[in-house]
Amino acid sequence: MKKKIFFTIIGLIALVGVIGGIKALQIGQMVAQGKNFSPPPETVTTARAAAASWESLIPSVGSLEAVQGVMVTAELTGKVTRIAFAPGKKVKAGDLLVTQDTSSEEARLRAAEAAMALAKINFDRARGLLAQQAISKSEFDNADAQLKSAVAEADGIRTLIEKKTIRAPFSGRLGMRLVNLGQLLKEGTPIVTLQALDPIFVNFLLPQQEIARVRRGLTVRVKTDALPGETLEGRITAINPEVDSATRNIRIQATLDNPDERLRPGMFANVAVVMPDPKPVIVIPETAVLFAPYSDSVFIVEEQKSETDGKPALVLRQQFVRLGEKQGDFAAVVSGLEDGQTVVSTGVFKLRNGQSVVVDNTLSPEFKTAPKPENN
Incomplete structure (x- = not known):
């Protein structure tokens, strides 16, 4: 019985050894295949870095x-008696906008004009008498001063009337009306905005x-x-x-x-x-750039001999670049790229340095400096 158990254990150990040897052989073959395995080339679209002349923009x-733009306001206190404009309309310089009550100023003006007329008569009479040496020079000077004072008084009242007759200071378009008929305006009260557009x-x-x-x-x-x-x-x-x-x-x-x-x-x-002198630049599609915090880069497509069969193959080389201005679908490369080099134009986020590729541009998008995408 003991011998039977012993031979059973020996048989199990031998069986496990055989199975382990088989698995070790299989794993060794898989490792060897992994070392010799090369992934299939990635299909990419490409574009050629081209020299161009771009206008420089700041x-x-x-x-x-x-x-010219101003808020038309009242210069003097007075009640609105007439609104002569329509909101939002164009006006010319000097057009009447608002009239304030000037009845008291007009009454004072009539009195001032009468006083001015009397002073003018006295002045003319004094000038004639002075020529005849019938009055003294001081009396003539007094008549002259009274005339000038009367003229100044009348001019001052006319100025008050003009200030209460509010006109457009320049040609332009009016805004919203801010006053109403009969409203008492104080000095500085806004009336309407006026803008020359x-x-x-x-x-x-x-x-x-x-x-x-x-x-x-x-x-x-x-x-x-x-x-x-x-x-x-x-x-x-x-x-x-x-x-x-x-x-x-x-x-x-x-x-x-x-x-x-x-x-x-x-x-x-x-x-x-727009700067007057165009700037020479190297232009590539913006989708060819792999943007990263440390530096931007592109993948240049180069022809190299395959390590397995020695035949020429297309391989990627990651190149760091410094970008400049952008126009539409294109970006200008300030440094890191030369005219005529071929770069991968799309899908650069899934590529790696040294990867083998094949080029298929049948589905390559059309890049434009002034794209107008359709609203789909």
Whole structure:
């Protein structure tokens, strides 16, 4: 019985040894296959880095401002007797807007004009008598002073009447009416806003390092959400002589034509100053760039001999680059890439350095400098 158990144990040990040997052989074969295994090449789309000449732009943000804009207010206290304008309408310089009650001033003016007429008669009489030496020079001077005083009194009353007859100081478009007929206006009471909208200013800021590049007369391009898809052009007309000590920015002002008055003061605008000399750049699709916090990179497609069969094959080489401006689907490469090199144009996030690839551009997207995607 003991011998039977002994031989059974020996048989089990032998069986386990045989199974272990078989598994060890299988694992060894799998390791050997893994060492010799090479993944199939990845299918990629490519684009060629091309030299181009791009216009240089200095971007900024700004706001629109009327060339002339004012809140028309009352200069003197008085009751409104006439409102001669309609809200939102265009007016010309000198057009009547509001008339205040001037009855008391008109009565005083009549008295002042009568006094002026009497002073003029006395002055003329005194001048004749002085020529005849019938009066003294002091009496003539007194008549002259009385005439001038009467004229000044009448002119002062006329000025009060003019100040209560409120007119448009310049041509422009009126805003909302802020007064009512019969309302008692005090000095400084707002009546209506008046804005000259054509042309219109756009004010924006640029960092101090751009001062040497910017000058009056340069073209600016303006885009605003109020006019989607449209780009307006203007000219730089003023540059502030001082730099803001807090932000180190300089204030720039450009003038735009606004014949349809679609641009209004207070609007936000994206501004780009166009430099006069185009800049040579190396251009690649922006989708070819693998963006990373430490540095951006691209995958260059190069031809190398295969290590297994010695035949030429396409292999990726990761190249770090420094990017510049962007236009549409393209990005400018400042350094790290040369004209004519081929880079992977899409799907770069799934690639690695040294990976073998095959090129298939049948499904490659069309890259444009001014893309207009359809609204699907």
